[in-house]
Amino acid sequence: MVNKRELKLQPGWCKSCGICVAFCPKHVLELGENGVVIAHREECILCGQCEKRCPDYAVYIEEEEADNLWVKLY
Template sequence: MAKGKNVKHIINKSWCKGCGICVHFCPKQVLELNSDEKAVAVRPEDCIACKLCELRCPDLAIQILVEEE
C-alpha cells in the first residue's frame, strides 16, 4: 500500500455471488472467499488500491475507498 494512505474495502455481502473474479484479479492476494462463498479482505494491509477487484466485479459488490492520512 502506498505510504500515507488508508484503504478500506466495502463488500456488499448480499450482492456478492461468490464468483471469485475479484480473488483471481487481486495482485496481492488480499481477497479470499469465506465459508459462505462471499468475498472478504483477509489481508487489507497488503492492498495497493489498484481497484481491479472493484472494476472486475460483475455485481458491483466491492468498493475501495482510499483516504489520505
Template structure:
C-alpha cells in the same frame, strides 16, 4: 489506509476478485469474498472493475495514487526494507 468493504448480499461468490487481485487481498469464505489481507491493498481497483456484482467498495483510494505492482515486486521490496 484503504478501507475495503464487501456487500455480502450483492457478492455472488464468483471468485473473480480473488483471482484478479495481484496482492492476494481476498479469499472466498462461505461463498462470499472477504478481504483477509486489506493492509496489502495498493488501490489498483482491478477487483472493483472485474466484479460483476459491483459488491466491492474502497475508501481512501485516490486516482493519482493508483498503480499496479505485482505481489513478487512487493515481496522483494519488503525484503530490502
C-alpha cells in the same frame, strides 16, 4: 482536505464468483463460506482491479474526505 480510500464489501451482493479474488495482485481477497472476505487488508494497494472486475458491484473502494490536521508548535 485529504482523501482517505478504503476497500469495502457489500456481502449481500456477492455471488461467490471469485473474479475479484483471481484479479487481486496482492492476494488480499479470499473466497469464504458466505462469499468474498478481505483476508489481508494490510496488503491492499487500492489498485481497483477487484472493483473493476466485480459483476455485482460487491467490492468497491470508498473515498472519504478527511480534514488535514495541522499542529502548530510554538
